[in-house]
Amino acid sequence: MNWEDLAKELTQATPSKIILMVIDGLGGLPVNGQTELEAARHPNLDDLAKGSACGLTHPVYPGITPGSGPAHLSLFGYDPLRYQLGRGILEALGSGVDVGPQDLVARGNFATIKAGLITDRRAGRIATAECERLCARINAGLRQRAGTTISLFPGKEHRFVFKVSGPGLADGLTDADPQQEGRPPVPVLALAAEARRAAEVVNGFTADVTALLKDEPAANTVLMRGFSKFPAIPTMAEMFKIKPAALANYPMYKGLAKLVGMSVQSVGAESEDLFRGLEGCYRDFDFFYVHYKRTDSAGEDGHFEAKVKAIEEFDAFVPRLTGLKPDVLVVTSDHSTPALLKGHSWHPNPFLIYSKSALPGEVARFTERECGARGGLGRFPALQAMSLMLAHAGKLKKFGA
């Protein structure tokens, strides 16, 4: 018996409400002796933490640095080692491409081919505007083959997302990218019999698009890799008998929420829009995933001070969360993004759970070290956050008699 089986057996629908507040990349490392959380002023988070059980969570496994996909799946209660997301689907989600169960997606590059050999895998890193023009040209001029619809979605420079919609398109395709210049393009191969039709469709598209672009000076073919379908993941409603909503400013997080069946709310681009959106839909759902991005962006850029400011900006919104009086409020992160490391890291996430049934620890401030040493919850896998939230919300029945 594993967690999924337990969850299916023991969860029950109740009117109680849970807010899962994710401050992306929150955890950090000391610069001049203090982490970003230690250097920032965040009195609202500190007050909340004093009345909460606190701890530290491992996103996937100690020492493993997760991408956004596995880090979020853990927090949503899904084993990230069981549900692995293809590169294509993550690229599509990150680009805001709408992906459904009949769609096959991939990451694409525009490239240059001469006399049958790839001479530049990135077509000289064409400008983003040029990429947009080429995608529009292909979307308008491409001959659609029977039963399928292909669309390209421009990304930055030479990159795009490929999407083909239609029945019978399995994933399990090799990459169509020789990964080296001076070689001929490689056709995709089906790794299983059921992917043969998808392989034909993709190889047909590559031939069509190369014919269509033959007059282009640089970007006259495409290379595609990471073919993947919308993964077969049970929804949160099926797993946990909850009705979840997502509030996020960025496409990647909306996409991840959609993957697990959340109702993704339309919100604007500002941080404040998250909380206005939450207030607007609060009556209609019983689980709310709210995603705050600026901490991670500052950490990725290596801007310690900008991350401190992003934490302080976030802190001002805490009363908007507590003001709704949720039965359970969790504030945590998907992974750490120390400015010192300029990227995601494996360090565990500060975590607090506020509810009338939580046993507060002895933290004075909401920081990595206080959560770890005096929070009361110790260290645990982020995958266990969901059972704690459901338990504190009264949504988990007794196991055994």
Added chain:
Amino acid sequence: MNWEDLAKELTQATPSKIILMVIDGLGGLPVNGQTELEAARHPNLDDLAKGSACGLTHPVYPGITPGSGPAHLSLFGYDPLRYQLGRGILEALGSGVDVGPQDLVARGNFATIKAGLITDRRAGRIATAECERLCARINAGLRQRAGTTISLFPGKEHRFVFKVSGPGLADGLTDADPQQEGRPPVPVLALAAEARRAAEVVNGFTADVTALLKDEPAANTVLMRGFSKFPAIPTMAEMFKIKPAALANYPMYKGLAKLVGMSVQSVGAESEDLFRGLEGCYRDFDFFYVHYKRTDSAGEDGHFEAKVKAIEEFDAFVPRLTGLKPDVLVVTSDHSTPALLKGHSWHPNPFLIYSKSALPGEVARFTERECGARGGLGRFPALQAMSLMLAHAGKLKKFGA
């Protein structure tokens, strides 16, 4: 997907260097209120711990006391419940017997047989010199059967290591020891068809050696048990893409390092030789296992004060480790050996990891209780030490996107 699969997928070779310093049997229990670590003066370890993330590791599972084999496999990143080492192979490693993939080894006793019955399973505990004479006599006088070579390696008193080399020798043999006196010796039996040839060879050897020794007054036969082969373990290079070296004074630890494919360096018998050896090979490898034995020996003897002194002796070498400026330095133990218990125990090991990406906790001294309560890392399985070391050394890529 488990840790091994993750490791194979995510590890990458880098120039960064890791030192794993194992102080054997370091953890202890209080005598007059203080453990050996609490009673000892170790200012260098304390300074190192203040700048490190600290914690406690379980060698195998809480409450389980490990032998040296499983305790080291955990630290080397191998699940000790998956890779179990036979008694024969550990006896061989501990005696410094060189064992390769074609060798089958066992523990042996000289014994006394009269009128077909074992009258003394230990041949009156003959002197070690007598054991050496008998082994030499057998090695010189034994008729080697076609395709195999048998050698005996004398141990203490009546004990020896049996080794047979040759193709097609599988393990999976019952013991040849009746375990009780007044009974006839029992032939070994093959537990699977592929071990039949090995059973014939072993039983042939027992008959040959009994014939050879028929004129000996006490030690006129042998009893053998724990038949085992060099286990099928992937090397650390295969698992983690590292180039590991081992610095150890004692055969058991050299043997364990060889099992996982480390390059075992020749060092002298003194503690200082370990650090001179480390300095000498530091350019040529990127992972260094250094084994310090005296703490364990003192603990096994129940000599609290001797263990305190061994810790203090070790402390003086700490600057030799930090002086090399490794990217990651771990100081820990394989298992605890409290002088109070005069043997290995299940108590978790003090652990520190020093690196620029480590978040220091709040310890003032490197002791069991400070590491556990204020170290920042909490308690975790020793098996996770390897993923932490690799992460801090930048040798683990991101999981997922």
